[in-house]
Amino acid sequence: MVKLRIASIVIFIIGAALFVGSGLSYWQGYSAVEEWDEGDLQDKEDVKNPWGQMEVGDLIGNLAIPELEASIPIYHGASEAELKKGIGHVANSMLPGEDGNIVLSGHRDTVFRRLGELELGDSLHVENGGQSYHYKIKRIRIVKADDTTVLVPKPKETLTVTTCYPFRFIGSAPERYVLEAVRIY
Secondary structure, three states, X not given: OHHHHHHHHHHHHHHHHHHHHHHHHHHHHHHHHHOOOHHHHHOOOOOOOOOOOOOOOOEEEEEEEHHHXXXXXXXXXXXXXXXXXXXXXXXXXXXXXXXXXXXXXOOOOOOOOOHHHOOOOXXXXXXXXXXEEEEEXXXXXXXXXXXXXXXXXXXXXXXXXXXXXXXXXXXXXXXXXXXXXXXXX
């Protein structure tokens, strides 16, 4: 009976620690997104020229999603450091204005928590300094977590936006939610 009581207490403590840890992690990501000020992009010195030299971690622009009334910063690179601040631009993918696959990635529980609300035909805008690139969503799909087809080069300018899926999954998600959008002129 005593062993059962001790085991119950240990399990409770572990559960509480996991709950608090995941809540803290969520809050840190949520806070980083909420603290983003669109005015930061108005100062062109803060935005690196995405067609010139870029270093991992550089702010390169923002992703505007009119249907969600959202504007989210994009950083060059897709490591945890960039994803904590906003959206990551996968470093070996193309940039807006270039033919090929532009890949952006973000966390499902922070910057992309409402991504599932978008539909075919909705708009995405990548903005940097005075430039704006407009895209229309042409395909939405769900793939396995290890599916690397989202990185495959495309023959024309395509914006690929990806996040983990399901959106409300706790832990390492088994799938990826993928939006593919083509440039409109």
